[in-house]
Amino acid sequence: MKIKIYYERCNLCKECINKCPFGAIEIKENRIVINDNCTLCGLCIKICPQKAIEKEKEEIKEIDLSEYKGIWFFVETKNGEIASVSYEMLTASKKLKKKLNEEICGICFGKNLKDKVNGLIKRGANKIYLIEDDIFCEFKEEIYAKSLAYLIEKYKPNIVLAAATMLGRSFIPSVAVKVKTGLTADCTDIDIDEKAGLLIQTRPTFGGNLMAKIICERHRPQMATIRPKIFDPANEEENINGEIIEEKINFKIDDKINICGKEKIENIVDLQEAEIIVSGGRGLKEGKNFEIIQELANLLGGAVGASRAAVDSGWIEYPHQVGQTGKTVKPKIYIACGISGAIQHLAGMQTSDYIIAINKDPDAPIFKVANLGVVGDLFEVLPILIKKIKEQGGK
Amino acid sequence: MKIIVCIKQVPEGVDVKVDPITKRIIREGVKSIINPYDLYAIEEGIRLKERFGGQTWVISMGPLQAESAIREAIGMGIDNGILLSDKKFAGSDTLATSYTLSLGIKKIGDFDIIICGRETLDGSTGQVGPGIAEHLGVPYITYVSKIVDIRENEIECIRLMEDHYEIIKTKLPVLMTVIKEINEPRIPSLKNMLRAKKIEIPIWNAEQLEGNDQFFGQDGSPTKVIDVWTQTIKKDGRKIEGDPEVLAEEILKELKKLGVL
Ligand SMILES: Cc1cc2nc3c(=O)[nH]c(=O)nc-3n(C[C@H](O)[C@H](O)[C@@H](O)COP(=O)(O)OP(=O)(O)OC[C@H]3O[C@@H](n4cnc5c(N)ncnc54)[C@H](O)[C@@H]3O)c2cc1C
Ligand SMILES: Nc1ncnc2c1ncn2[C@@H]1O[C@H](COP(=O)(O)O)[C@@H](O)[C@H]1O
Numbered sequence: 001m002k003i004k005i006y007y008e009r010c011n012l013c014k015e016c017i018n019k020c021p022f023g024a025i026e027i028k029e030n031r032i033v034i035n036d037n038c039t040l041c042g043l044c045i046k047i048c049p050q051k052a053i054e055k056e057k058e059e060i061k062e063i064d065l066s067e068y069k070g071i072w073f074f075v076e077t078k079n080g081e082i083a084s085v086s087y088e089m090l091t092a093s094k095k096l097k098k099k100l101n102e103e104i105c106g107i108c109f110g111k112n113l114k115d116k117v118n119g120l121i122k123r124g125a126n127k128i129y130l131i132e133d134d135i136f137c138e139f140k141e142e143i144y145a146k147s148l149a150y151l152i153e154k155y156k157p158n159i160v161l162a163a164a165t166m167l168g169r170s171f172i173p174s175v176a177v178k179v180k181t182g183l184t185a186d187c188t189d190i191d192i193d194e195k196a197g198l199l200i201q202t203r204p205t206f207g208g209n210l211m212a213k214i215i216c217e218r219h220r221p222q223m224a225t226i227r228p229k230i231f232d233p234a235n236e237e238e239n240i241n242g243e244i245i246e247e248k249i250n251f252k253i254d255d256k257i258n259i260c261g262k263e264k265i266e267n268i269v270d271l272q273e274a275e276i277i278v279s280g281g282r283g284l285k286e287g288k289n290f291e292i293i294q295e296l297a298n299l300l301g302g303a304v305g306a307s308r309a310a311v312d313s314g315w316i317e318y319p320h321q322v323g324q325t326g327k328t329v330k331p332k333i334y335i336a337c338g339i340s341g342a343i344q345h346l347a348g349m350q351t352s353d354y355i356i357a358i359n360k361d362p363d364a365p366i367f368k369v370a371n372l373g374v375v376g377d378l379f380e381v382l383p384i385l386i387k388k389i390k391e392q393g394g395k
Numbered sequence: 396m397k398i399i400v401c402i403k404q405v406p407e408g409v410d411v412k413v414d415p416i417t418k419r420i421i422r423e424g425v426k427s428i429i430n431p432y433d434l435y436a437i438e439e440g441i442r443l444k445e446r447f448g449g450q451t452w453v454i455s456m457g458p459l460q461a462e463s464a465i466r467e468a469i470g471m472g473i474d475n476g477i478l479l480s481d482k483k484f485a486g487s488d489t490l491a492t493s494y495t496l497s498l499g500i501k502k503i504g505d506f507d508i509i510i511c512g513r514e515t516l517d518g519s520t521g522q523v524g525p526g527i528a529e530h531l532g533v534p535y536i537t538y539v540s541k542i543v544d545i546r547e548n549e550i551e552c553i554r555l556m557e558d559h560y561e562i563i564k565t566k567l568p569v570l571m572t573v574i575k576e577i578n579e580p581r582i583p584s585l586k587n588m589l590r591a592k593k594i595e596i597p598i599w600n601a602e603q604l605e606g607n608d609q610f611f612g613q614d615g616s617p618t619k620v621i622d623v624w625t626q627t628i629k630k631d632g633r634k635i636e637g638d639p640e641v642l643a644e645e646i647l648k649e650l651k652k653l654g655v656l
Contacts, residue, residue: 002608036482139556141525142534166557170537173489173522177529182488182617185520204626205519206411210420212623219617256534260551261562270557276655300655318540318576319555324516325431325575333653354653355630356646362636372649373634376642384643392656 002056003034003044009052016044016053067156068220071096074148074162074172075108075120075128082108082116084273085163087123087233092161092190092226094124094234096199099192102158105129109136109147114244121242123234128244129155135249138259141171146253149178157221159199161190164225165272176223182216184224188351199224207324207347228272229330265319275332276302279322279349280310283338283359283378287315292382293337299389305329305349307339323348337378341366358382396449396507396545396567399500400440400473401527402433404457404464405516413625420517420623429464432512434471434580435573439542440510441472442578447545449507450474454499456484456492462596469591470583477503481600486613489518493526495611498604500531508550509570513538524572535570536563540577 010032017025017032024037025044032052045053073089075082086106093104103126108117110132117128129151135143152160152175160175162168164186176183189202193215199222201214216222271277278297280290290304297304305322306315322329324344334352339345341357341364349355350369357370358378367373374381406425414421429437440451453468455461456479465476479499487495500506509531511524521537528535536554543551543562551564555574583591601611609615635645650656 141537145529166538166555169521170525173520173525174529174535176522177490177493177526180490180617182490183520183522184618185489185518185522205517207516207519209625210411210413210623211626213621214618215621216617217619256565257536258564259561260564263560263562265558265560272557300650318574321575333650333655355632356649358642358646362634367632367634369630369632370634371630371632372646373632374642374646375634375636376639380639381642381646384639385646388643388647389650389656 003038003040004054004056005032005034006052006054007031009050011050011052013049016048019047020044063218063220065218065220068158070102070105070155070157070159071100072105072107072152072157072160072221074160074168075106075117076163076165076167077108077110077113080110080112082113082119083163083165084233085165085228086120088228088231089161089163089226090120090123090125090234091231093159095231096159096190096192099194100158100197103127105155105157107148107151109133109144111137117244120234121244122236122240124237124240126242128242129247130244131247131249133249135253135255139167139171140255140257140259141174142255142257143253144171145174145178146251147249148172148175150249150251151247152179152221160221160223162223162225164227168225172223172225179221181219181221181223184214184216187224187226188230190224190226198222204351207343208328208351209347227328227330265317271303271305271320271322271327271329274303274329276300276335277305277322277329277331277333277349277352278302278335278337279305279307279339280316280337281307281339281345282309282313283340284310284315287313289379290316292378292386296335296382296386296389299386300333302331302333305334307342307345309340336366336370337382339366340364341369396443396447397452397503397505398440398443398449398508398510399452399454399503399506400433400436400468401496401509401511401523402437402453402455402464402468403430403512403515403517403523404428404455404461405430411625413623427460427463429467430512430515430517432514432516432573432575434512435575435577436510436512437468437471437473438578438580439573440508441581443508443542443545444474452477452503454479454496454503456480456487456495456499459598462598465596466591466594467583469594470588471581472584472587476594476596478596478598479600479604480598481611483601483608483611486616487611488616488618489520489522489526490617491610491612491615493523494530494606494615495604496523497527497530498606499599500527502599502604507567507569509533509568511570511572513572513574521572524570528570531570533568533570534565535572536565537572539571539573542577
């Protein structure tokens with residue numbers, strides 16, 4: 001909103017100046033002017049005897065919200081397969097459908113995916129919009145963003161969800177800018193407010209210490225990225241009723257990014273997807289002791305994490321770092337070994353379902369978030385634990 | 396070469412408090428710092444200048460006090476700073492923030508590289524970098540871990556994805572968001588701090604940015620925070636001490652209970 005003064009009607013009666021609660025109106029060069037104190041409360045508009053003050057008309061063309069229908073989720077693929085997070089997004093969509101009763105559509109880009117997306121229909125998707133094209137073989141933000149924006153503009157969905165993976169977080173923000181709508185990041189819960197029919201999006205900030213509820217009232221679609229591992233993957237359903245709709249790229253894509261090489265990161269089971277993470281910190285004393293951590297992780301079928309101290313000491317590579325400047329993880333079990341639990345580390349792991357901490361300092365802050373705090377020397381406890389697990393024949 | 400670094404001032408630490416009645420984040424008594432990720436962005440900007448020549452800028456949108464963050468960046472070695480500040484910018488979400496910053500960047504003009512942090516400590520959306528690029532219509536690369544080279548207007552860099560690194564080449568101009576792995580931020584030098592103290596930092600308001608008012612601040616923000624609350628993550632955990640053999644046995648029992656073994 002903006003205030004507009006029609007000077008031809010104003011007779012400088014000063015009524016507005018006297019009544020403005022904020023001292024925001026003054027006379028300059030024989031004219032009423034509104035200064036920086038204005039809070040747009042609108043009182044002056046109401047009281048002006050000459051009707052010389054008006055609300056400037058908003059030029060935003062109000063969109064017809066009822067035109068927008070459908071719950072969409074982006075189907076992320078990985079090495080040509082449907083990524084497990086995509087089934088989680090389907091579960092999230094199904095949760096919304098219970099209250100919203102709009103159809104669930106998956107959006108999928110890639111090659112040779114027709115059979116694979118059938119799995120989504122079996123699990124409850126009503127439609128899959130599929131674009132098969134060689135240009136999707138490499139993930140490039142501009143190509144993915146433009147294609148998704150194209151479909152959004154064509155079919156006008158009410159809600160668009162995507163996983164808050166590195167891929168989702170990379171390209172979804174530019175989709176939201178292209179279609180000029182809001183985007184809520186990293187949600188840990190979503191729901192429908194039944195009265196208003198709005199998407200209620202809950203997300204953590206400040207490393208999980210502050211939770212916020214966010215809505216997107218006047219813009220469509222309502223878009224959100226959702227953290228992996230919040231929703232379980234969708235199960236198959238009995239009464240399935242879905243179709244695959246093939247779309248084509250019939251627009252120009254100006255692709256300036258050139259991917260000239262890829263290097264796999266050794267030993268990294270995707271930390272954000274791992275159900276179990278065994279992490280090591282400064283308490284490991286030297287890099288080669290990460291072998292114990294790796295061994296335990298292997299036995300449990302988990303991934304290896306690390307504190308910043310361990311990464312900064314050069315004991316393990318950065319992609320393993322958990323915490324504020326590393327990854328935020330939420331596994332079923334997090335085992336912290338020799339990690340003091342600085343607030344920056346806690347920020348990245350404290351929402352794990354179950355935390356086991358091994359530290360020889362009984363006052364280490366890590367114990368504040370641990371479900372099971374083990375006060376002891378990791379070099380004594382871990383080898384015994386490993387032996388015991390092996391005796392049982394492992395996992 | 397012209398390098399523009401986007402920085403945000405944030406409250407220090409993640410231990411926030413919320414006023415139970417007004418639902419506002421309590422900022423009094425909390426020190427403001429440069430968003431930790433943005434230190435890597437600043438450092439990389441300075442290093443690019445050292446390697447390839449040119450000039451460096453920092454730009455920030457925020458209240459007047461954000462000027463101190465800009466001075467700090469100049470203390471580290473950045474050449475110039477701009478603050479975008481106007482009551483009209485208040486209440487911006489990432490769409491409005493990236494719009495406003497893109498106007499500021501356009502006004503600085505002729506940029507080759509824009510560097511943003513990976514995400515912020517407070518909002519932590521990571522959406523502003525890609526948003527700016529989209530508004531400006533330049534390509535962008537997220538999660539950059541290394542800038543290999545810049546030659547004949549082409550940049551080669553390495554970016555991190557979930558389980559691999561990618562080597563990427565693209566023509567300038569480009570926007571990138573950087574991760575911690577890229578460098579180790581320097582401490583401000585005495586000489587630069589003196590310069591930072593004296594330098595004039597222009598403040599640009601909505602009018603000077605010549606944008607469309609309806610896209611600034613709250614009006615231009617589709618998302619609305621309707622509730623905030625703090626979450627104390629206090630586990631009703633138990634602590635055990637004693638013989639390593641017994642401790643290991645306890646962990647084993649727990650893992651079995653959790654269904655892992
Ligand atoms: C609790 C809470 C939740 C929020 N959730 C959302 C949400 O889900 N969606 C949404 O759209 N908005 C949200 N916002 C608003 C949003 O956080 C900020 O208002 C927005 O201005 C900046 O976004 P960010 O802090 O997430 O920045 P990010 O996108 O995380 O920042 C990335 C980088 O962009 C640059 N940058 C960011 N802000 C500035 C700035 N002001 N000046 C210069 N450079 C900058 C920096 O280089 C930074 O490292 C939320 C705010 C709060 C308090
Ligand atoms: N042998 C050890 N076993 C268990 N904890 C240890 C050992 N040595 C050091 N620590 C702890 O490791 C922590 C270092 O953590 P950080 O600095 O976060 O990596 C400190 O809290 C120490 O108490």
